[in-house]
Amino acid sequence: xxxxxxxxxSWADTRGIYDHSTSTxxxxxxxxxxxxxxxxxxxxxxxxxxxxxxxxxxxxxxxCAMEDLTLEQCCESAWNEIKHRKGRMIEGGVFxxx
Numbered sequence: 001x002x003x004x005x006x007x008x009x010s011w012a013d014t015r016g017i018y019d020h021s022t023s024t025x026x027x028x029x030x031x032x033x034x035x036x037x038x039x040x041x042x043x044x045x046x047x048x049x050x051x052x053x054x055x056x057x058x059x060x061x062x063x064c065a066m067e068d069l070t071l072e073q074c075c076e077s078a079w080n081e082i083k084h085r086k087g088r089m090i091e092g093g094v095f096x097x098x
Contacts, residue, residue, distance in 0.1 A: 005071060008061040023066035030059035 012018055017026075033055040040048035064071055087097040 001071070004057070005061050008058050009065055012062050012065070017062060018065065021062070021066075023063050026059050026063040026066060030056055030063060033059055 033052055037052035040052050085097060087095055089095050
């Protein structure tokens with residue numbers, strides 16, 4: 001993952017993304033890519049699902065860099081929030097916390 005992040009940041013820097021884009025633009029692009037992921041999922045198109053997940057991750061790497069965050073920091077925060085959470089998934093795909 002560290003190599004992926006380094007490669008994305010180098011690629012983005014070389015192309016002027018950090019100089020000429022904004023974190024808002026990267027966030028909106030990530031949302032667009034999530035839409036493409038949902039479309040690929042609905043079509044059961046595994047190749048496009050993989051591509052869309054990668055595209056979302058690229059946007060998130062760029063967003064984090066522009067907001068002085070790291071993916072690791074964000075993932076650790078999320079894990080710390082859920083790791084002791086108790087509950088269960090009910091029919092319909094809703095998680096109910098205890």
